Amino acid sequence: MSTIKLSEKNKDFFSLVYEVVKQIPHGRVTSYGAIAKYLGMARSARMVGWAMNASHTLSEPVPAHRVVNRSGLLTGKHHFGQNNEMQSRLEAEGLEIEEDQILNFEDHFWDPAKELTIE
DNA sequence: AAGCTGACTATGG
DNA sequence: GCCATAGCCAGCT
Numbered sequence: 764m765s766t767i768k769l770s771e772k773n774k775d776f777f778s779l780v781y782e783v784v785k786q787i788p789h790g791r792v793t794s795y796g797a798i799a800k801y802l803g804m805a806r807s808a809r810m811v812g813w814a815m816n817a818s819h820t821l822s823e824p825v826p827a828h829r830v831v832n833r834s835g836l837l838t839g840k841h842h843f844g845q846n847n848e849m850q851s852r853l854e855a856e857g858l859e860i861e862e863d864q865i866l867n868f869e870d871h872f873w874d875p876a877k878e879l880t881i882e
Numbered sequence: 883a884a885g886c887t888g889a890c891t892a893t894g895g
Numbered sequence: 896g897c898c899a900t901a902g903c904c905a906g907c908t
Contacts, residue, residue: 806903812889813905839889845888
């Protein structure tokens with residue numbers, strides 16, 4: 764269980780998303796919807812994806828590769844520079860991936876609503 | 883300015 | 896489970 768500290772700087776939705784994503788533990792993954800729900804935008808999972816898209820322009824690193832869709836599919840892989848960079852990063856963290864699908868997805872799933880609190 | 887586009891999901895059949 | 900459909904809403908044409 765970790766804690767996110769809010770400040771004036773990260774009051775907007777995108778920044779909140781980044782804060783959550785940055786809390787995802789090494790070797791764990793979560794879904795767009797879980798993040799959206801946790802931030803009170805349960806029906807706006809697409810916006811989480813959009814935030815990931817915008818994260819490319821950020822100077823600070825955001826582990827966007829640890830965010831996949833609800834079935835554990837690497838739907839965002841094409842938005843990484845190289846074709847398999849997303850998969851490579853996840854494999855480097857100990858996950859097994861086959862056909863863009865994370866194996867034993869549920870065993871690696873990290874639910875922010877369950878393991879994170881906002882101060 | 884109106885319409886289109888998605889790194890998505892929930893739901894009904 | 897799969898498939899189609901329909902909400903979603905910020906940003907881009």
